[in-house]
Amino acid sequence: MFSNSLIELDRAHLVHPVASYRTHETLGVRVLASASGATVTDATGKQLVDGFAGLWCVNAGYGHDSIVEAAAKQMRELPYATGYFGLGSEPAIRLAAELADRAPGDLNHVYFTLGGSDAVDSTVRFIRYYWNARGKPNKDQFISIEQGYHGSSTVGAGLTALPAFHAGFGLPFDWQHKIPSHYAYRNPAGTDPQAIIAASVAALKQKVEQLGAERIAAFYAEPIQGSGGVLVPPKGWMKAMRDVCRTFDILFVADEVITGFGRTGPLFACTEDEIVPDFLTVAKGLTSGYVPMGALFMSEHVYQTIAEAAGTSAVGHGYTYSAHPVSAAVGLEVLRLYEGGLLENGRKAGARLMAGLESLRDHPLVGDVRGRGMLAAVELVVDKERKTPLPAGADPARRIFDRAWQNGLIVRAFANGVLGYAPPLCCTDSDIDAIVERTRQTLDETLADPTVRAAMV
């Protein structure tokens, strides 16, 4: 009764992100009620292993009392402090310092946001300011990558390269350009890592030539493309792209909103890629999803250029909730937990997850298995030789998600038949084994789907 009335209220009033409003009205909401570790419980009492950590964000896992305590303590002492007027709060200052200490290279300056989209949006503002400061206002063209995701803000959604974020919104803007993804499983250059890197380098150079280096402000890349289907570039890809940008005086933005905070192993994936970008964006794992917060890191030269140009004038960029003390207190505690064992556990669990998913390769529907650490994907096809995707009529996003749900597992089911995994770093061996076993069961049921069967013959 309670849950039915919630479904009605939701249908009538709550607009859901990235949803077909009409389909959602028909299907109704599934209400989540509680969670602990890697397990969530819905309003009917059904328990599921959360193989996606909410929205790849609850990296620490659910139910950490110490995080709750840190937030409650901060709320009691000082629930809000503005950063305007030269004011500040201890947790925000400490978190900025702790993060700068751990960030790659000279990414020493941190601007806090409320999430990833406004972190990306803020980079666009700072980059424009930077090039104006350097007397190059014509450097106003931005390049990102097909299948990339950089959030849902008005300009960030144009850097994003997923059709649903453009259609009907008048995006992308004419100053937002794309180059093809490294998408190793389907790269026209083949599967050789060096050939894939060479193809991306050539594509970026070609774009630079076409637009003119003197026009290009910045290049955006995710260390692993998340929302595009967990596309893992070959080792050395980020470094090669970073080098091209340096050659042509193009700012390099590493979007680590998903890959940050242990998702691929270390705190920042850029460390493994052995690069220092000019900007680095984070969110999600920064507070493990317990409260909203994102951030961008600015390298020393960017910060100094902006500061010098502004002189005694204000740099006109700010949010009421930038550097929110409660979010910062949570961020500090989450960081303590990561370094107190969660990163280590995540590395072990990630190895087990990858081995488990690899064992699914013999399944008739599995075309590709890829990932790094606790970020992985299984790509389904109906013909392994031709790499034919599942037919749209099989409605993978809905039906595979539903089957997994029935089997007690939450995964990301992309519309093209890719299954995405990003479990909490706290996963036990049995959580990981359950993710793999329930995936196999879900694949078997998908194989029995008449639409899938018909596409296979």
Ligand SMILES: Cc1ncc(COP(=O)(O)O)c(C=O)c1O
């Ligand atoms: C790489 C990347 N950038 C930006 C964002 C946007 O973050 P948010 O949803 O917190 O606004 C996301 C969200 O998934 C992301 O994956």
